[in-house]
Amino acid sequence: MSNQYEWSYDNKKYTHDDTAPIGCDDCASCSSCCKKMGDTILQDPYDLWNFCSNMKVSGGMAVTFDILVSEDGPWELSYQDGVILPNIKMVEDGRCPFLNEKGRCYIHPIRSGLCRLFPLGRGFEDGKVIYYVLNDELGCEKKDNPRTPVNIKEWLGIKDIDRYEEFQSKWYKIRDDLRNRHDLCDEKTFKDLQMRLLELFYQKPYDKDFFWDFDKRVKEWEDSLRNIV
Ligand code: SF4
Numbered sequence: 001m002s003n004q005y006e007w008s009y010d011n012k013k014y015t016h017d018d019t020a021p022i023g024c025d026d027c028a029s030c031s032s033c034c035k036k037m038g039d040t041i042l043q044d045p046y047d048l049w050n051f052c053s054n055m056k057v058s059g060g061m062a063v064t065f066d067i068l069v070s071e072d073g074p075w076e077l078s079y080q081d082g083v084i085l086p087n088i089k090m091v092e093d094g095r096c097p098f099l100n101e102k103g104r105c106y107i108h109p110i111r112s113g114l115c116r117l118f119p120l121g122r123g124f125e126d127g128k129v130i131y132y133v134l135n136d137e138l139g140c141e142k143k144d145n146p147r148t149p150v151n152i153k154e155w156l157g158i159k160d161i162d163r164y165e166e167f168q169s170k171w172y173k174i175r176d177d178l179r180n181r182h183d184l185c186d187e188k189t190f191k192d193l194q195m196r197l198l199e200l201f202y203q204k205p206y207d208k209d210f211f212w213d214f215d216k217r218v219k220e221w222e223d224s225l226r227n228i229v
């Protein structure tokens with residue numbers, strides 16, 4: 001088993017058409033998976049677009065990346081394997097700021113990709129997305145409950161799953177490529193690239209057609225790489 005899937009529960013790899021043992025008694029709502037997650041709930045450009053397209057700040061103003069990562073915002077920036085990326089910023093007692101008193105997510109319809117996945121992990125093989133069930137160490141706290149089989153596409157509830165997975169593969173490659181460049185360029189150049197990544201894929205507001213706009217930015221990113229390194 002490759003390192004990427006070391007957290008697999010059943011040593012199986014799934015596609016979105018498969019059924020996997022992930023249903024947790026209709027989710028017993030202990031909300032453990034929304035607490036004490038530290039800086040691990042990363043937010044990708046699709047999450048940003050989805051959030052900003054559906055939320056407004058008081059006064060009806062559009063939500064922007066800068067608002068989300070501001071001091072009072074629900075996101076923060078952190079180093080993730082050497083690359084600066086945004087994640088959900090847990091509040092004082094380690095809870096997600098979007099978790100309500102009843103242990104429910106109040107942004108459930110627009111929750112981020114990682115929230116939708118749990119207790120699945122996501123991997124990439126030959127440019128395609130594969131899924132695996134997280135093992136007991138990382139997975140659902142109610143691990144002793146019977147795991148009911150659920151279709152992965154339905155579990156994720158993402159409309160255009162094929163385009164979404166294409167986006168995920170490209171985004172994974174971009175981050176991986178940036179990490180690998182760390183040893184190939186000096187600190188200043190690497191920092192410039194990190195800033196460019198945040199500016200291009202997060203700061204600049206997205207078009208209605210996210211996937212189309214993202215692809216356009218991938219080309220710009222590739223041009224930046226050619227010019228810088
Ligand atoms: S830890 Fe498991 S049972 Fe608890 S909320 Fe998360 S998925 Fe549901």
Ligand code: SF4
Pocket residue numbers: 033034035041088096097098099100104105106107108111112115
């Ligand atoms: S956004 Fe919702 S689903 Fe995700 S960790 Fe927060 S409360 Fe849980």
